[in-house]
Amino acid sequence: MARRPGTQRIGIADVATRAGVSHATVSRVMNGNFTVDPEIAARVRTAAAELNYQPNPVGRSLALGRTDTIGIVVPDLANPTFQAILRGLSMAAAQDGYRVLIADSSEVSSEEAILAGEARRRCDGVVLCAPRMSDAELEELAPSLHPMVLINRSTDAAQTPSLMVDYGLGIQELARHLVDLGHRKLAFLSGPERSASNAQRLVGLDKFRTDHPEIQLEILPGGSNFDSGHESAEAILASGATGILAFNDLVAMGLLSGLHERGVRVPEDMSITGFDDIPFARYTTPPLTTAAVPITELGDLAWRRMRELIQNKDAEAPRNTFQPQVEVRGSTGPAKA
Amino acid sequence: MARRPGTQRIGIADVATRAGVSHATVSRVMNGNFTVDPEIAARVRTAAAELNYQPNPVGRSLALGRTDTIGIVVPDLANPTFQAILRGLSMAAAQDGYRVLIADSSEVSSEEAILAGEARRRCDGVVLCAPRMSDAELEELAPSLHPMVLINRSTDAAQTPSLMVDYGLGIQELARHLVDLGHRKLAFLSGPERSASNAQRLVGLDKFRTDHPEIQLEILPGGSNFDSGHESAEAILASGATGILAFNDLVAMGLLSGLHERGVRVPEDMSITGFDDIPFARYTTPPLTTAAVPITELGDLAWRRMRELIQNKDAEAPRNTFQPQVEVRGSTGPAKA
DNA sequence: CTGAAAGCGCTAACAA
DNA sequence: TTGTTAGCGCTTTCAG
Secondary structure (H helix, E strand, O other): OOOOOOOOOOOHHHHHHHHOOOHHHHHHHHOOOOOOOHHHHHHHHHHHHHHOOOOOHHHHHHHHOOOOEEEEEEOOOOOHHHHHHHHHHHHHHHHOOOEEEEEEOOOOHHHHHHHHHHHHHHOOOEEEEOOOOOHHHHHHHHHHHOOEEEEOOOOOOOOOOEEEEOHHHHHHHHHHHHHHOOOOEEEEEOOOOOOHHHHHHHHHHHHHHHHOOOOEEEEEOOOOOHHHHHHOHHHHHHHOOOEEEEOOHHHHHHHHHHHHHOOOOOOOOOEEEOOEOOHHHHHOOOOOEEEEOOHHHHHHHHHHHHHHHHHOOOOOOOEEEEOOEEEOOOOOOOOOO | OOOOOOOOOOOHHHHHHHHOOOHHHHHHHHOOOOOOOHHHHHHHHHHHHHHOOOOOHHHHHHHHOOOOEEEEEEOOOOOHHHHHHHHHHHHHHHHOOOEEEEEEOOOOHHHHHHHHHHHHHHOOOEEEEOOOOOHHHHHHHHHHHOOEEEEOOOOOOOOOOEEEEOHHHHHHHHHHHHHHOOOOEEEEEOOOOOOHHHHHHHHHHHHHHHHOOOOEEEEEOOOOOHHHHHHOHHHHHHHOOOEEEEOOHHHHHHHHHHHHHOOOOOOOOOEEEOOEOOHHHHHOOOOOEEEEOOHHHHHHHHHHHHHHHHHOOOOOOOEEEEOOEEEOOOOOOOOOO
16 A cells, blocks of 8 residues: 555554554553553553554544444525534534534535435435435435434435424414414415425415415515515515515515615514524514524434434434424514504 | 444445456446456446445545545634635535535634544544634644644644635724714724634724824724624613724624614614624615625635645645725714714 | 454555 | 555454
8 A cells, every 4th residue: 555655644553662562452542441451551641642642533433334423414504594403413413522524415406315325425324404305215315324314304214313393384373473463465485496394384374375264375486595585575565465474584684675675664564574583583673573493403403313323223213393483573563554 | 343233335345246356446447447448347337336336435535545525613603604614615625526524612712622633633634714722822733733724813834824804904994984974983892802803803993093093992892793792782872982893793783783772773873884794794774884704705715725735735825815895885874963 | 451363445556 | 457465544353
C-alpha cells in the first residue's frame, strides 16, 4: 500500500512501541478494559499522552462495523423547519456521542434514494425527512436503509418508526379559528405539489368543507417560501377572502409583506395564519397566528427512535403523531362587520 | 473478530466469487480502471448489479486515507447565519462529491477544540465557523487540524485560509447612514462577549466616534438573538437614542417587536438597523435596513478553499475579506425635526 | 493479564 | 491483463 508521504499521523503501533507493549494492550487501555495491569495501563496512557495519540475512527469503524454517525436527508436545508429538525437531531445525537452527516436533496426526489443509500453506507442509520419519493419507492427502499426513521411520512415496511404531524387537523383548527372570528370567505395558499404534508392539509380542508358548508373556501396555488407568499398577495386580494390560511409561516410572512405594500392592514382588513410556528413567527408585525409544531422535539425524538433501533435489533417501530397547537397572535382578528 | 450476526452486507468478495475473478479485479472495475478486459469487466458489472453491490466506504476510506467528507464546527446551529454558511458549504461540497459532518459547540468555547479534533479525524478537513476560542488556542490547534478553513476569524498559523467579513466597516457605514438621515443620538446594541465579530464592530464604532465627535453614541449590552433584542426595548427607549444599530438582524427584529408593543413607530419615531441581511430581513414590517453579508457565498467559498487545500498540498492560504453592503429599507428614516 | 494473529472491506504494488 | 499479497488502523478471539 502506498503510505501517503505527508501522513505523519500517530497510530496505535507507535504508542505500543513507546510503552513497550503490544497494540492489543494499547487498544484495551484506550477502551477502558479493566483486565489490564494498572501499572501497564498507566504506562500506556503516558505514552499516548506524550505522543498526543488519538485513535483513528476509520480503522475503529471498520473493525467494529459501526461509525457512531447517523445521516439525515432533507429536501431543502434552506427551510427553517428542516433546519430545526436537523438541529434537534444533532443535539440529541451528540448527547449520546453520535455525529450527524447531512444530505440535501434540493427537492429533487430522484436524488433522494441515492443520497439516502450513500448516507446509510457511511452511517449507522439514516433519518429521512419529509421525503418526496413515492410510497412505493419508499417501501422498496426501506429494508436496505434500515435502521431508518421517517419524519413526516410513514411506510408499511417493517421496523420503520415514523414521526408524523397531523397537518390535516391543524389546518382545520386554524380554519375554525377564522370562522369563530366571523370570517365567511377563506382561502388556502397551498404548498409544493410533492409535499405529503400539503396533501394532508388539503384532506383536512375537505373535511372542513363538509363540516362547514356555509363557508366559502378557495384553494390557491402557492409554494413554500417567502417569495411565493409575497407574489400571491395580488391573487389573495382578488379572491375576496378575508381569512387566509397560508401553507406555512414563511409563506404567511411573505404574504404579510406583500399585503403591507398594498396598504392592506392585518388583521383589520384581513386575517392571516401560518403553520409551524418557526421562531420568527412571533416577531413579525403583527405577530403571526399559527399552528405550532414541536419541530426541534421532532428531531430529538427522531434520535431517540434511532437509538432504540440501533441498540435493540428488534425494537418496536411506533408511529408517533403530533397534534399541532394553534397559537393565536396578532395576525388574526374579527371579520369586518 | 466478531462478525456481527445480523450483518448480511454484500462485500467485494461476494462479487468476485460470483464473477469468477479476484477481488482486485472487482475493485479495478468499480473504480473505472480501464486495464480490465472489457468482457470480464462486463461480467463483474453484471454480478455487482445482480447482488446489488455497493462498495463499503469505510473500507475504502481506510485504504485510501481519505473519507470524502469534511467537517464543520459552528457555535450555534440555531443561528440563521451559520445555517446559511452550512448550507452554502454543503451544496458546494456536494457538487464535488463530498459530504459534510456537523458539530455544534453550543457556544461553549472549551468544547470547540475537542469537536474540531473529533471531526478532523473522521474527515479530510474541517471548517471552523466563528470559533469562540482564543487566538493562541486557535494558532496552537491549527497544525493538527490542517487542512482547515476559518470563517470570521484568522490566524497566523501556516496554510490556513481565512474568510472574513469587515464588520467594522459595515457598522460604520450603517452609522453614517443614520447620521445622514439626521440622527444625532445613536445606540449600539452589542453582541456576545466572545464573538470576534462583535469586537470588530466595536473597533469600527470607535473609529466612527473619532470621525464624528459631534454624534452621541451609546453602547448597550445585548446578545445575538430575538429575545435579547426584545428585552432591550426598554433600555433603548431610556437611552434617548433615535438611531439604533442592532448587533444583527435577529436582535433588530426582536427590538422591532418590543418597540411595536410599546407603541413606538419605526421609522417615524426611531430608526433601526440590523446586520447580515438574513432572508427574513426584507420581510419584517417595516423591512429592515441592514448590512448585507453574502453568507451563502461564504460557505461556498469555504469549500473552494478547502478543495484547494485538499488537492494541493502546498496551496496558497489567502485571506478574503468581504465588504458588507448597506441595504436601505423601511426601518430607517429621517430623524424627527 | 498479555501477546500473536486474524479479520473488518477495500486499494495498489508487484509478479506472473 | 489478472491474481497474489500486503497493507490501511483498529478490535477481539484465542493461546499462553
